[in-house]
Amino acid sequence: MPKLAITGLWLSHFRSYKSAFIEPDARIIALYGPNGAGKTNILEAISMLSPGRGLRRAPADELMRHPENLGWKVSAELESLSENHEISTKSVPDSGRFVEIDGKKAPQTALGNLARIIWLVPVMDRLWIEGASERRRFLDRMVMSFHPSHADATLIYEKSMRDRNRLLKDQVRDAAWYDALGAGIANGQVRRGNYCQSH
Numbered sequence: 583m584p585k586l587a588i589t590g591l592w593l594s595h596f597r598s599y600k601s602a603f604i605e606p607d608a609r610i611i612a613l614y615g616p617n618g619a620g621k622t623n624i625l626e627a628i629s630m631l632s633p634g635r636g637l638r639r640a641p642a643d644e645l646m647r648h649p650e651n652l653g654w655k656v657s658a659e660l661e662s663l664s665e666n667h668e669i670s671t672k673s674v675p676d677s678g679r680f681v682e683i684d685g686k687k688a689p690q691t692a693l694g695n696l697a698r699i700i701w702l703v704p705v706m707d708r709l710w711i712e713g714a715s716e717r718r719r720f721l722d723r724m725v726m727s728f729h730p731s732h733a734d735a736t737l738i739y740e741k742s743m744r745d746r747n748r749l750l751k752d753q754v755r756d757a758a759w760y761d762a763l764g765a766g767i768a769n770g771q772v773r774r775g776n777y778c779q780s781h
């Protein structure tokens with residue numbers, strides 16, 4: 583089985599951490615400490631090394647350390663598929679989120695090629711009790727961890743759905759616009775469906 587390990591993790595101005603360095607290895611790790619010590623913050627920082635909004639789905643400005651509000655940065659040395667990579671992601675106030683892989687700027691989705699991260703946390707118990715969209719998102723993430731290119735299909739699908747819902751809400755009546763978004767949704771759906779059927 584391919585080995586995936588974070589061999590160095592740096593947090594800068596991320597939630598409660600002004601600056602922190604952790605040097606783990608490939609063994610299973612248990613984090614323990616009193617309530618509010620910052621355990622989940624570490625897991626959330628690791629989750630930011632994969633595409634998307636992370637473990638708590640928090641907006642970027644919630645992640646930066648208060649009261650400084652300088653933005654935040656998470657970097658890691660990653661051992662993945664027998665290769666070592668340096669990855670970092672940061673958020674600068676009012677400028678969005680940036681990703682670098684081995685010193686080069688990269689799109690967020692490229693993170694999925696290296697760090698295949700899945701989480702199942704207590705707050706996700708709604709996966710079993712609520713509607714299908716959360717379950718679909720979880721399955722998308724799981725498929726993404728095996729087939730990184732699935733991230734693109736998911737992004738196309740979710741963006742097209744969001745745009746279409748906005749048009750419906752604003753009562754826009756432009757058939758061509760709906761057709762274009764419908765094509766995006768279908769494209770995303772077909773690509774997602776292919777993965778689900780063939781895997």
Ligand SMILES: Nc1ncnc2c1ncn2[C@@H]1O[C@H](COP(=O)(O)OP(=O)(O)OP(=O)(O)O)[C@@H](O)[C@H]1O
Nearest residue numbers: 597598617618619620621622623644645646647648
């Ligand atoms: N943006 C932020 N800036 C500064 N501190 C923050 C920020 N966000 C959260 N914190 C602090 O982080 C702490 C919570 O950390 P975390 O959720 O990781 O705790 P925990 O160890 O997981 O606790 P529990 O055992 O209760 O789950 C709180 O003290 C909170 O004030």
Ligand SMILES: [Mg+2]
Nearest residue numbers: 618621622623
């Ligand atoms: Mg916690």
